[in-house]
Amino acid sequence: MSPLAPLGVFAFPGISGGDFESIATVTVGAGGASVASFPSIPSTFKHLQIRFVARSTNSDNMDNLFINLNSDSSSNYSFHYLLGDGSSVGSGAGASQTKVVTGRITSGTAASNAFGAGIIDIADYASTNKNKTLKNLTGVDLNGAGNIWLWSAGWFNTSAISSITIAAASGTNFAQHTQFALYGIKG
């Protein structure tokens, strides 16, 4: 077991080969984890994808995710979303944010064993001549509650993405069995 595992830092067992490759996976153990981190992301792919199931320990039934790129905590992020809550649709946005708000997960008061899930795509992450765009299909269903979201987000920075840090918006820990898997797509 990695000595860094309690912090939710990735284990790096090696490359699987092919055009869609697993880069690293963070799986939260019994002690929980405050963040999930992917440091030192190689620049050898064209796009990235993060696939996750997640739950936080907040005293609510749902929570959001924050994503920070390259440890940038300046007001360089924006987002838009379209959501359905089971009875109506809605939309929202945020500009000049200090982190990306994206991802819908369950939290502490949700039925046990219930997790939210999502698929985040980051296009052309290693480009040094354009800002970065993220999109996310994410949702929670709690058998009578929940919502489905389509998110888009921007990082106004032309640096290649070399690290990704994910945290629960509530500031609480990720619960055991939360998993974030980072994949690289060649182009």
Place this chain on the structure above:
Amino acid sequence: MAKTYEPIATLAGTGASSIIFSSIPGTFTDLVLVMNGTASSDTNVFVELNGDTSNNYSVTAMTGDGSSASSYRNANYAALQSLFGYFGTAGGMVLGHFMSYANAAINKVVLARYNYVSNLTLAGVGLWRSNSAITSIKVKTSNSATFPTSTKFTLYGIKAA
């Protein structure tokens, strides 16, 4: 080297009202089901997991039909309903992501994006309230409609490090 994103099986419609992927290996992290084609007549498309026909399924989804957007929910249903959309003779496609399908510690979450050429786009999330690893996926019509041989179903496995 082992592949990260690997086709498991492809099925074609047989003129019957359902298809089923059985004996799904538990060696991947996520499953992706791609369905593309038509049905013999208008029908909802339901998904059953592991032969479970008890009221252990629920869905939250949103749709746009070209004139309005809406959201709906169902709970305690006997299959994933209104997540894989509606099919008819015009044609459509759906991608269903079965996340952490083999994890015995969590209920199973399915994310779907559905597109029907003549009238609808959909994004949705489904829940199967079972911790069992998914070993079979049945896709079926809600009525007497059938899947022709031109309708294809491909199941992929994605393996995390």
